[in-house]
Amino acid sequence: MNTKIEELVAKQKPIQSTYTTSTAFLEALQEAGVSYIFANLGSDHPAIIESLAQAQQDNKKLPKLIICPHEMVAMSAAHGYAQLTGETQAVIVHVECGTQNIGGAIHNAFKGRIPVLVFAGASPYTQENELTGSRNEFIHWIQDVFDQRGIMRGYSKYDNEIRSGKNVKQLVHRAIQFAKSDPPGPVYLMGPREAMEEATEPVTINTDLWKPISPTAIPPKHIKLLVEDLVKAENPLIVTSYLGRNPDAVKELVQLSKRLAIPVIESVSKAMNFPADNPMHWGHQWNTAGQNELLAKADLVLVLDSDVPWIPMKNKPSDKATVYYIDIDPLKEEMPLWYIPSKHFFKADAKVALEQINHCLDSTSLVDKKTIEKRWKTNSEIHARLREEKLLLETINENVITPEYLTACVREIIDEDTIVLNEGISNYQTICTHIGTKNPGTLHGSGAGSLGWNGGAAIGMKLANPDKTVVSLTGDGSYLFSIPSVVHWMAKRYETPFLTVIYNNSGWKSPKLSTLGVHPNGIANQMDQFHVNFDPPADLAKIAEAAGNAYAQTVKKPSELKMALRKAMKAVKEGRSAVVDVYIPNV
Template sequence: MYTTATAFLEALHEAGVSYIFANLGSDHPAIIESLARAKKENKELPTVITCPHEFVALSAAHGYAQATGEPQAVMVHVECGTQNLGGAVHNASRSRVPVLIFAGASPYTQEGELTGSRNEFIHWIQDVPDQRGIMRGYTKYDNEIRTGANVKQLVYRSLQIAKSDPTGPVYLMGPREAMEEETEPVTLDNELWEPISPGAIAPKQLEQLTNALVTAKNPLIVTSYLGRNTEAVEELVRLSEKLSIPVIESIPHQMNFPADHSMHLGSQWNTPGQNEQLAEADLVLVIDSDVPWIQMKNKPSDQATVYYLDVDPLKEEMPLWYIPSKQFLKADSHIALQQINQYIDDRCEVDLDMVSKRWEKFEDIHQKQMEEKRQVEQAKTDVITPEYLTACVREVIDEENTIVLNEGITNYGAISNHIGLNTPGSYYGSGAGSLGWNGGAAIGMKLAKSDKTIVSLTGDGSYLFSVPSTVHWMSNRYETPFLTVIYNNSGWKAPKMSTLGVHPRGVANETEGFWVNFDPAADLAKIAEAAGSAHPIKVEERSELKGILEEGLRIVQEGKSVVINVTIPHVYAKEEVDAGEQIPDLEAEVKK
């Protein structure tokens, strides 16, 4: 039999999908039968990765796409499995990750009229009025497979949309009867289903922007995810060096600009104070950044000219978003930077004296920042600070052969500022707001880049959100070892800081009533050991840290996952207040 399910799986393979991250259910008999038949006949199809939790399945596809740019497939069970994807759908949408999600659907016949008709009680319970509507706020495209006659066209169209900028998730669903239908094989030409070509800057706007950059006295570039195309990093470095333009990374979730470069001025997170360089800039070029600054805390001066360049410069899916800019340019950053660099070479007269003086100024600022970071890392204290922990990770990894994941949340800024990476493709964050991406993403990246060592830096809250039991079962079964380092402050510090940001002298601060502490402490690394035979290590002493990190890397490189649970300063507990310990002055702490 050649069914719709067979054609669907063939289409995925022909379109270049390597893996199906699957959580199968009662709606997938046709898929399972087609997979079994293909295995028996030695027919090549995408490799199925069994995922006991859907959130991890989509997070793994997310990580694979980040590392390669290639979308993979995620297969889930009707509307329940769709909903169990949870925040991973938000992550894929907001971070513009191409992925094809397929869900079955309850059968639409109940008396045996067609193969696949309802034969289990759950088929009535799981029948909902608008299953596709669950996903509609997060996907670029959704559709229902109704027949095998055009199923390949639907798959190709879905992937074409997913891979076209701005890239993102797409969703198909197929009832059992449609997937069981016998059909005729169809062959499609891949070249007729390519994603749309990346965009460039129009000539008039290119001239205006480039001349503004060349003549500006204090230009500045802000970016967050330009490094999703590793070739764009080289072009950004070229532009920065031509005109001595410093670069700030705002909430970076890629390696966008070398940390040791003289024009690199660090990264900013939920920065509570004004960034001096941002305030002094007379021209700010924002490239690939959803949140280049937080306007009520930290923004350019009212006199500064802002140019905004992105594949989605209007953020059409964000109901409230605006940054007053002279121009909003919809273009691919790599192509746009090539255009700007070529225009400068061919048509612009550069004031070399001004450029030279600017270089000296920002080189000095960069060196001072680096010195300050090292001082913070080596501050004399008995506790393991996030900065010291990140510095130790930086010192023990081989950057050329390592990918670092950052889901440190309240320690995100410490990690991004102190990890100090310089190699394109060596660093990733989720790019979004639903916690737990780190575990599945590590598996996906290891599948995509088997020659790399994957190091996941995560908070204890993000670790728990990642469904570590599923993550480490999968890591063990599919031989995708990676190192997890937990920045364990025994609680959710983010909600506390959010509350204090609005009510710095409120009752919650007075009583230390935030409901965010994870006390009594859990042995988080043991979860990974029980579920996936990972090697658990707990670290509380500063003097032990570096040696244990080295040991953990060695074990991972030998083929076994390691989870290092590192105790860092606790979120302030209610018991500390009762004991008479003074609650720190938040404003002073934040300024520090």
């Protein structure tokens, strides 16, 4: 009986679907270089589902769809992929509900300047079968809202509604042009069912006419002034946060630092901006409690790609220091309160600006080689001292696993090409300091403040670089925010194994630190009551094991740590995700 049915099915002619707005939409994503669609589909997407099926039947190449059971993970995965490659990825969510469910993740992409295209359907605008896609489920009335695009307006560079298939490709390419132009960021399109179901004619787009805006440069007349001030400075210093988003910019920074013996401080590092072993590397700062004396002694500070180079109320340069600010967004146009008085602000691509500076130095005769040699020796000695201080903190303690020791142990099991994600938050500076990355593109933060980026981003980065090892270093709070059940189900299904190491301090330490920063002698401190403890503790590693068959291990003793990490890394190398839940001192 089954054989006869199969024969009948085989004889049936393939159903010819109509070329619709959704077909054109998906083609436009393919034309624009989108590799993946991270999707949480709903009742607003029948036309897209049908177009995907038709493409599969016709063996037509489209971006691969990744099923994401939660929108936070979908957006974070697209974020991670785009963060590593610079190429815009797509996220499809369900009407205004799914749009709101990416709330924290869209904040991360917007503040972190990550190019992602978000598409959401919308409730049908007809209800009596006037058009294909008209309302046929009760939820279509419930999910009809007045301003769905308004949900995203504060967190996207561009938003629009698809009303017809006749110009849908133009809308997609324009949106991605916005997404990839500096400063990059997410964009949002929405389309009601009727519009996405509309039959239309194919349109040919010349993608060469839709490129992102060219990188900006420093006006030539100001380059000479900047270089003269750099050369004249006795104690110049460079501060950066995310220059390393472009690996080529790191090479230019290393060249500038070397030729003028200028040290570099990384402030709230969102990328690997400067090699940790370079003699001019002067370490990392985060919510630094006191004044960084190295910053205070600088007479010229060149800020390159940084939102928060320092926190003025407790850590800043001397009032006599000259500050130059070079950034793709030097006004911080989306930050209502922000100011760092500077001699000059330049809206410029860091790589382009550094090329200009280095080129100008090639033709200047102002550089005193003896001064540079002396400064190199002095600054190298400071680097060596900082390194020795760091190594002392990594000493094993027989009773507890310190974050410094844990990070040093992770450093031992990775190679120089391992991609490391940092969402340690209260241990963010510790991880940056002790992981010691040296190669561009090997260290990443979310770039923003909504926790839970790490899991989805690890999947996205593994998809972008399947041959590299991905390691996520996260706090227990950030791990829970990442929705690990969804993350590890996806990691198993899409064969994107990675290692997660949880810095488990049994709670949210950051709110406690924030409270102590404002009320150091307050009642909360006296009572030791900060409402941040996760008691009783959950078996965090087992969540990943249950959802995605991940290798799971909990470690509480320093003597067990290295072996646990080696076993976990072995599992990852063999194609299985691993989670090592490491207990560090409690909050």
